[in-house]
Amino acid sequence: MKITSIKSYPVMTWRPHLFVKIETDEGLHGIGEAGLTWHEMAVHAAINRFSSLLIGQDPMRTQHLWQLMFRSGFFPADSVGCAAISAIDIALWDIKGKAMNQPIYNLLGGLVREKIACYPHNQTSSYDNDLDGLLENCKKTWDEGWKFVRWGMPIIDPNAVNGPKSVRESIKQITAIRETLGEEVEICIDVHTRLEVPDAIRFCREVEPLRPFFIEDALRSESPEAYRLLRKHVNVPIAAGEQWSTKWGFRAAIEEELIDYVRMDLCLVGGISEAMTIGRWAEAHYINIAPHNPLGPISTAAAAHVCFASSNLGVLEMAKEPGTVLNDIFPTQTLFDSGHVIPSNEPGLGVTLDESVLAKYPLPTDGFAPRLTKSDGSIANW
Secondary structure, three states, rough: OEEEEEEEEEOOOOEEEEEEEEEEEOEEEEEEEEOOOOOOHHHHHHHHHHHHHHHEEEEEEEHHHHHHOOOOOOOOOOOOOHHHHHHHHHHHHHHHHHHHOOEEEHHHOOOOOEEEEEEEOOOOOOOOOOOOHHHHHHHHHOOOOOOOOEEEEEOOOEEOOOOHHHHHHHHHHHHHHHHHHOOOOOOEEEEEOOOOOHHHHHHHHHHHHHHOOEEEEEEOOOOOOHHHHHHHOOOOOOOOOOOOOHHHHHHHHHHHOOEEOOOEEOOOOHHHHHHHHHHHHHHOOOOEEEEEOOOOHHHHHHHHHHHHHHOOOOEEEOOOOOOOOOOOOOOOOOOEOOEEEEEEOEEEEEOOOOOHHHHOOOOOOOOOOEEEEEOOOEEEEE
């Protein structure tokens, strides 16, 4: 079997997406998805560049093709290149599963669990400080069977990050949710890399008595070693890694046990191949995985297959419940019930793509992520 074509589709639905389809000379095809939001056109170009390396290759040689792409130039692949590799790698695993008439999790070692606990996105908006709306959303998902709630640290001032204010309001929110839903609910808080180290330390210390499941991305991501300082001062469980590419990006965090949950994004880290490497490595340090999954149905399916085959699972992010979005593009999606992913016996990813619909969702070429500043006008992380 040989690869005959690789096509990528930048689209805009409720958010930007970049989907990939790989076709073979035996009539099998696989689909993938890339991350790196708001840089989809750069990743699209990288996929086109990699295509010349991959046409005519055997799609079953996933690890060989991963290395071929990553080492295709003098400079190793950066985040753009890794997002492209991720989408292609996921599509190759989809082909492999279809060729062997097996779901991908069976190719990764088989099921180690019967269902995957997920957390939803509960806030009404990333910028809202709407406690009543947050309480209502958390109650709703709890009543539906979800065991986790999750929301992002609120931005108090319009389009401006104020660390101390956000810390105070977050503590109020977490206290209210804990008092309302009780001790059984697991609470995850996403700081979204917006706090400076002193504010992050203060927040983690103050929230500890409320027993969060984890605090996510408490610091900026450029230097994973910065978590040494945070780890030294706090005891609350820490999750990080959604912006890190490849196993090398996770080296310090895993080897020095700076985090408790690996937040690898399969659409950025290097696909299923690299996610399994990182997950097994983390297991040796008793660090659990909690895959980042804010994208579309392909991302969800890929992450679920890795979770089904990994013993060290914490929880899986589920920004949009499967079957509730993009049903015209993806008529068949991951099985889901009451806050949990259920395994499917369908071969490959278990997701189908209708290419004819994609043209309805063109991606604007001039889009950027929202811009936030600090109160003094200097640039802050989104």
